[in-house]
Amino acid sequence: NAGVTQTPKFRILKIGQSMTLQCAQDMNHNYMYWYRQDPGMGLKLIYYSVGAGITDKGEVPNGYNVSRSTTEDFPLRLELAAPSQTSVYFCASRRSGTTTNEKLFFGSGTQLSVL
Amino acid sequence: GDSVTQMEGPVTLSEEAFLTINCTYTATGYPSLFWYVQYPGEGLQLLLKATKADDKGSNKGFEATYRKETTSFHLEKGSVQVSDSAVYFCALSELTGGGNKLTFGTGTQLKVEL
Numbered sequence: 001n002a003g004v005t006q007t008p009k010f011r012i013l014k015i016g017q018s019m020t021l022q023c024a025q026d027m028n029h030n031y032m033y034w035y036r037q038d039p040g041m042g043l044k045l046i047y048y049s050v051g052a053g054i055t056d057k058g059e060v061p062n063g064y065n066v067s068r069s070t071t072e073d074f075p076l077r078l079e080l081a082a083p084s085q086t087s088v089y090f091c092a093s094r095r096s097g098t099t100t101n102e103k104l105f106f107g108s109g110t111q112l113s114v115l
Numbered sequence: 116g117d118s119v120t121q122m123e124g125p126v127t128l129s130e131e132a133f134l135t136i137n138c139t140y141t142a143t144g145y146p147s148l149f150w151y152v153q154y155p156g157e158g159l160q161l162l163l164k165a166t167k168a169d170d171k172g173s174n175k176g177f178e179a180t181y182r183k184e185t186t187s188f189h190l191e192k193g194s195v196q197v198s199d200s201a202v203y204f205c206a207l208s209e210l211t212g213g214g215n216k217l218t219f220g221t222g223t224q225l226k227v228e229l
Contacts, residue, residue, distance in 0.1 A: 004158070033217075042204065042221035043159075090158055100147035100208040101166045104217065106158030 002026050006091050006107035013081040013114045021076040021110050023091030031094045032074040033104070034058075034066065036087040043090065049074055081114045088112070117142045121205050121220035128195055128227050136190040136223045138179075138205035146209040148172075148181050148188040153202040153222070162190075162203070195227045 007022045025032065030051045035043040045058030049068040063085060065077040074093075078085060088111050092104040122137040140148065147166045151159040163172030168183035177192045188205060205220040 040221060043219040045217075092158075100210055101164060102208075103149070103161040103164065104151075104159070106160065108156070108158045 004091055004093055004105050004107040006089075006110050008110060009108065010111045011113070013078075013112065015081060015083065015114060017081050018077070018079050019081065019112075021078070021089055021091075021112075023074045023076065023107060024072050025074075025091075025093040025105070026072065027093065027095070027105065028071060029093035029095050029105070030071065031096060032068065033092045034064075034074070034076045035090045035092065036060065037090060037109075038087050046076065046089075078112075083114050086112060086114045117146070117207060117209055117216065117218045119205050119207055119218050119220035121203075121223050124202075124222075124224035126223060126225050128225070130197055130227055130229055131194045132227075134190070134192040134195045134199075134225065136203055136205075136225070138188045138190065138220060140186050140188065140205070140207050142186075142207055142209050144209050146207040148179070149206040149208065150177070150179055150188070150190050151204040151206060151219075153204065155201070159204060195225070197227045197229060200225055200227045 004025045033048045034046040044060045047066040049055045055066050088109050090109050091107040094102045118141045120139050149164045150162040152162045153159045163174040165172040165181035171180045179188050179190045202222045202224045204222045208217045
């Protein structure tokens with residue numbers, strides 16, 4: 001099983017550039033999430049989706065956009081990259097969100113630097 | 116709102132030492148509690164969980180007990196190994212009006228030396 005696959009693993013952007021972080025899962029999970037991990041700050045939720053065609057904002061959505069056209073894919077779009085978006089980005093998924101005891105499956109992360 | 120507070124790291128131990136990483140939480144309802152581990156260069160993976168008061172989660176020699184009276188979920192291991200070096204995250208999951216919300220602590224880095 002591939003699980004949750006993120007690409008690319010590393011990227012350097014110039015200020016003002018745009019890019020899309022890709023995330024795909026092969027577990028038929030309905031719920032998918034994007035987090036950013038800043039040093040000493042833990043994980044902050046950017047956006048999440050409860051199924052194809054349905055997305056919602058998390059704690060820190062500004063500067064990002066998402067779409068969910070299929071169950072498998074949940075890309076994260078950065079428009080007009082800024083140094084404050086330098087971080088490690090994790091995509092995660094789980095089967096449902098109707099119970100509290102389901103674990104998240106994480107991808108291996110994308111390390112993004114904006115210079 | 117919900118919050119999770121972990122002890123700051125890094126925690127540096129010698130191999131075979133006893134480990135405790137403290138975690139306390141604030142929640143309005145009855146959350147499930149988790150410990151996730153992140154090995155270098157990898158994503159987070161579930162280490163253990165507990166879903167109700169007095170439950171004990173355990174895995175790979177690690178244990179944590181859900182203490183509702185002290186709102187704590189401390190991670191313990193009796194004898195750590197070099198391979199346990201990683202970052203450990205405490206987290207809670209609670210159903211809210213907006214769905215199932217997962218809140219993470221800031222993470223505690225553990226370094227185990229020979």
